[in-house]
Amino acid sequence: MRNLWIFISRYNAFFFFIIFFTIGVVLTVRNNSYQRSVTINSTNKVVGDVYNNLNVLKKYMNLGSVNDSLAVENAKLKTEILALKNIDTAKEVLVKDTAGVPQYTYLSARVIKNSITNRNNFITINRGKADGIETNMPVISPGTGVVGFVQDVSDHLATVRSLLHKDTHISVSLKRNNAVGSLVWGDRNSDYRKAYIKEIPNHFKVKLKDTVVTSGFSFFPSGIPVGTVSNTGISTGDNFMTVEINLFNDFSTLQYVYVIKNKLAKEQTELEAKLPNEQ
Amino acid sequence: MSSRLVLTNIVRWFILLLFQILLLRNLSFYNMATPFVYILFLLLLPFGIPNLLLYLIAFATGLTLDAFYDTLGVHTAACVTLVFVRILFISVTVSRDGFDEPEPTLGNMGFKWFLLYAFLCTFAHHIVLFFLETFRLTEFSYTLLKCLLSGVFTLFLVTLIEFIFYNRKVR
Numbered sequence: 001m002r003n004l005w006i007f008i009s010r011y012n013a014f015f016f017f018i019i020f021f022t023i024g025v026v027l028t029v030r031n032n033s034y035q036r037s038v039t040i041n042s043t044n045k046v047v048g049d050v051y052n053n054l055n056v057l058k059k060y061m062n063l064g065s066v067n068d069s070l071a072v073e074n075a076k077l078k079t080e081i082l083a084l085k086n087i088d089t090a091k092e093v094l095v096k097d098t099a100g101v102p103q104y105t106y107l108s109a110r111v112i113k114n115s116i117t118n119r120n121n122f123i124t125i126n127r128g129k130a131d132g133i134e135t136n137m138p139v140i141s142p143g144t145g146v147v148g149f150v151q152d153v154s155d156h157l158a159t160v161r162s163l164l165h166k167d168t169h170i171s172v173s174l175k176r177n178n179a180v181g182s183l184v185w186g187d188r189n190s191d192y193r194k195a196y197i198k199e200i201p202n203h204f205k206v207k208l209k210d211t212v213v214t215s216g217f218s219f220f221p222s223g224i225p226v227g228t229v230s231n232t233g234i235s236t237g238d239n240f241m242t243v244e245i246n247l248f249n250d251f252s253t254l255q256y257v258y259v260i261k262n263k264l265a266k267e268q269t270e271l272e273a274k275l276p277n278e279q
Numbered sequence: 280m281s282s283r284l285v286l287t288n289i290v291r292w293f294i295l296l297l298f299q300i301l302l303l304r305n306l307s308f309y310n311m312a313t314p315f316v317y318i319l320f321l322l323l324l325p326f327g328i329p330n331l332l333l334y335l336i337a338f339a340t341g342l343t344l345d346a347f348y349d350t351l352g353v354h355t356a357a358c359v360t361l362v363f364v365r366i367l368f369i370s371v372t373v374s375r376d377g378f379d380e381p382e383p384t385l386g387n388m389g390f391k392w393f394l395l396y397a398f399l400c401t402f403a404h405h406i407v408l409f410f411l412e413t414f415r416l417t418e419f420s421y422t423l424l425k426c427l428l429s430g431v432f433t434l435f436l437v438t439l440i441e442f443i444f445y446n447r448k449v450r
Binding site: 012013014016017020021023024025026027028029030031042044047050054115116117118119120122124159166186187188190191192 | 300301304305306307309310311313330331334337338341345346347348349350351352353355356357359360362363366367370409411412413414415417418421422425
């Protein structure tokens with residue numbers, strides 16, 4: 001026993017290393033899984049405050065470009081309203097959703113922390129439980145393009161697992177022929193303006209500059225523009241092809257985002273949980 | 280350990296972590312080389328610290344970084360690895376009974392020693408960091424390349440900072 005103690009104390013550096021390294025790895029693995037109890041991240045009060053205060057300065061510097069993008073969006077929405085009004089007066093038809101109210105409602109949020117340089121990137125937004133944010137809500141950017149899913153929620157802040165993360169898969173389709181694939185980022189590529197669509201069946205013809213939109217099979221509403229095809233010549237060696245796309249939205253200048261509340265999300269997940277083959 | 284040394288290290292901790300979180304977090308070359316200069320704090324900790332305390336400091340530093348990077352556990356494990364390499368390297372190269380110098384800076388230890396020391400520690404840290412972050416082996420070669428480029432970038436900045444605050448002890 002005494003020899004054992006001498007042995008351990010002599011090589012204490014190694015044993016301490018094993019202990020602390022194990023704690024670190026366990027934390028990492030736990031953080032990757034779904035059930036997470038520890039919240040040492042940017043939804044934390046202290047960390048969130050730092051980013052919030054820092055963002056005040058940044059907000060002013062980007063005020064011009066944000067204003068422009070909002071003006072563009074306003075103009076687009078106004079034309080859409082006008083178009084809708086025209087249709088209404090001609091036909092007098094009211095399109096009603098099954099539930100009587102819109103299925104999707106948008107909530108705007110300000111980005112207070114963003115990163116694009118890591119393999120797994122997260123965004124922190126200034127909305128939380130108090131605003132009705134829940135985990136797995138989809139997030140899009142104001143003009144065009146998808147951003148990601150809500151990961152953790154605190155009272156007034158939430159983190160978003162951005163598209164630039166290894167575990168984010170979004171179901172998308174090609175607008176021209178409705179071929180469905182899975183949008184992922186970062187396989188041997190870390191350009192934040194590019195992403196890949198995997199698992200498009202080989203028999204579909206994909207052309208350059210084809211528009212890619214969300215398919216509506218994941219939590220995103222269908223038809224949100226995501227990007228355009230930029231490279232079709234990636235060989236995979238199986239029955240599915242991989243296509244490289246240019247994303248419409250620029251993650252490096254993200255200032256405001258919309259969180260989408262889906263009224264039927266809970267219903268859908270409950271229903272689909274009953275299926276035997278779904279995971 | 281003198282109180283001045285403790286104070287220096289606390290100030291250094293704050294400055295380097297703020298530098299990392301507020302500035303370097305947004306900096307990278309083509310998303311391939313990302314510097315992690317905060318490890319300089321762990322490199323420059325004084326010689327006389329007991330191992331357990333060294334590990335605890337590294338653990339706390341890593342955890343703080345993780346909170347700001349939203350990567351719980353990744354920086355923690357990387358920092359702990361760095362400290363392990365640090366202890367091994369120092370025990371091999373510096374005689375145990377009398378540390379002439381209080382801390383392993385460039386000015387105290389000389390360019391060659393410091394570069395090798397920083398090189399080993401940086402790469403140990405970066406390898407653990409990038410592979411834990413990616414957490415899959417399908418991107419092995421790509422992650423290794425990223426790790427290498429980032430390591431060189433970090434090493435360059437660390438050496439640069441050391442040269443800026445260079446003060447040679449009169450021997």
